[in-house]
Amino acid sequence: MDLVAIVDFNLVARYGGFGKAARAAARPKATLSRRVAELEASLNVRLFERGARSLKLTEEGRALFERTAVLLTELDEAAAAIASGGRNPRGRLRISAPLLFSQTAMGRLAAGFAMKFPAVRLEVTTEDRAVNMIEEAYDLVIRVNPEPDAALVGRPFLHDRLVVVGSPELLRPDDAPVPAVVRGPIGQSTTWEVATASGKASIPVNPMLGLSSMMMVREAVRAGVGVGRLPLSLVSHDLSEGKLALWGDVEGPGTALWALYPTRRLLSARVSAFLDYLREAFPEGTPDELAAYVGR
Structure with missing residues (x-):
């Protein structure tokens, strides 16, 4: 099999x-x-389905791409390591990280990281979805409570937990649900x-406002419109300064941020x-450590 053809196909x-x-490659089409x-x-x-304005991988093309992309990446990395004596990280590093x-x-x-390793060209994109690392050419992904995936390995580097908080002026009514701010669409009255x-x-809560990000939820809760469920790291400073009041810890498993990479890739x-x-930035991996890091 022609290796140059495989490179061009990839x-x-x-x-x-x-x-x-x-x-992109400054090569003749x-x-x-x-x-x-x-x-x-x-x-x-046939590796591609060729349309008038589109080009899509066939099932065979996708299988070939997933297998050979990893091998070509490893060849590039091995050559770069040899060229640099295996000491200094260099080249492009693509990372996908969640929004919050x-x-x-x-x-x-x-x-x-860029200042510490100037020979690395770091690219970070924000994605809450589970990206396909091979097809989208990511070297590392950061995910929140990821589902088990036999193709990925890694470890959690940060832990957090959800808490219910509200403005200190917001009183809990005795006989009615409390107004609430939620992430996502507004649902029916429920119980936290x-x-x-x-x-x-x-x-008992009555969702009054639905927002698309935790940062927006925090701002609305600070304004006093209702209670909200937020990561402790995001409201730790507000709680210590009395800007928000703690109503309780949300029951259930906490939140873990994982750094993952493909098992088949060196x-x-x-x-x-x-x-x-990451280990240097968050040696303990606690919510307070993240809050302190963000606060700095």
Whole structure:
């Protein structure tokens, strides 16, 4: 099998078209098209479905891309490690991180890492969805309470928990649900189960405001429109300064942020360096540690 043809096929698959791939790699479009056609002929399969304005991987093309993309990445990383003596992380590092963590901590983390490792070209995108690391060419993903995935390995580096908080001026009515701010669409009246210093309690709530991010929920709760369920790290300073009052800890499993990478991919110096940087930033991985980091 022609390795150059495999490289060109991966280039086209990654950019989703011959024109885009040609512009990105400064290669003739006709050359890429010929290489892919020769590869299809040698394998006796169609790798792309070619439309008038679109190019999509076939099932066989997707399988080939998922397998060979990893191998080509490892070859590039091995060559880079040898060229640099295996000591200094270098090259592009693509990371996907969830919205709230990106808004509160990722900017500072990325800046510090970039200054410490100037030979690494760091790219961070914000995604709450579970991205496909292979197809979308990510080296590392940060996920909240991820589902088990045999294709990924990693570890949690931060833990948090949800608490119910409200403005100190907001009183809990004796015979009616309390107004609430929720993330997402407004639902029907419900009950939030919490743990308090005196035991378990039930808080009947009537969602009055639905917002799309935790940061927006916090601002609305601060304004006094209702109670909200928020990560402790996000409201820790407000609680200590008396700007918000704690109504209780939400019952159930807490929140864990995981750093994950593909099991089939050799751990590159770039990914290893970023994992070490996370450990240095959050050695204990507690909500208070995240709150202190964000507060700085």
